[in-house]
Amino acid sequence: MAASELVFHTNPMSRGRIVRWMLEELGVPYRAAVHGYGAEMKSPDYLAINPMGKVPAIEHRGIVVTEAAAICAYLADAFPQAGLAPALDDPLRGPYLRWMFFAAGPVEAAVTARSVGGLPPPDKAGFVGYGSFEQTMDVLEMAAASASPWLLGERFSAADVYVGSQVDFGLAFKSIPERPAFTAWAERLRAREAYRRAKAADDAVMPPTG
Known part of the structure; x- marks a missing residue:
């Protein structure tokens, strides 16, 4: 995985749909990795990304973020050009x-x-x-x-x-x-x-x- 690549771990029957929508709003390139429930999400490789063994999760610039709300907040701040989060000094x-x-x-x-x-x-x-x-x-x-x-x-x-x-x-x-x-x-x-x-x-x- 390239250092700058944004990898999106998901399953279409999960809260990953929230993050997919967020990524589409951002309009930035990403690679989606779809994981099946059960053994695949509980595999050692995926547990190294999210020890909870669930999706969604993202990898970006060497950082792993889990939990849909945290991912959305992180992405909004990581890509400020999209204007999806008010700045720290903004009353909003x-x-x-x-x-x-x-x-x-x-x-x-x-x-x-x-x-x-x-x-x-x-x-x-x-x-x-x-x-x-x-x-x-x-x-x-x-x-x-x-x-x-x-x-x-x-x-x-x-x-x-x-x-x-x-x-x-x-x-x-x-x-x-x-x-x-x-x-x-x-x-x-x-x-x-x-x-x-x-x-x-x-x-x-x-x-x-x-």
């Missing part, structure tokens, strides 16, 4: 990071807990970072409703890719409720050319069915 940097981490933390945790039947009873809500599923969805809806057209106003950013992917996936898999603010934002996201390119690329490497 705070809201950008707020929503990125809100989606990676409370939203991801609440949706997962509900999907596996692990939501806490109301009297234990204070023990989890998301409080309750309903509260988390209400705050996420507030973010979606403020996306006019994007989370940072007229400026599209990596936060739209990552947070928007949570909404997009949630609507598709019915793990988040259908609300007008969610569906309207998702429709705007799905209309982006980079989203469509990424979807086509992932769909092309989906395993055969039947």
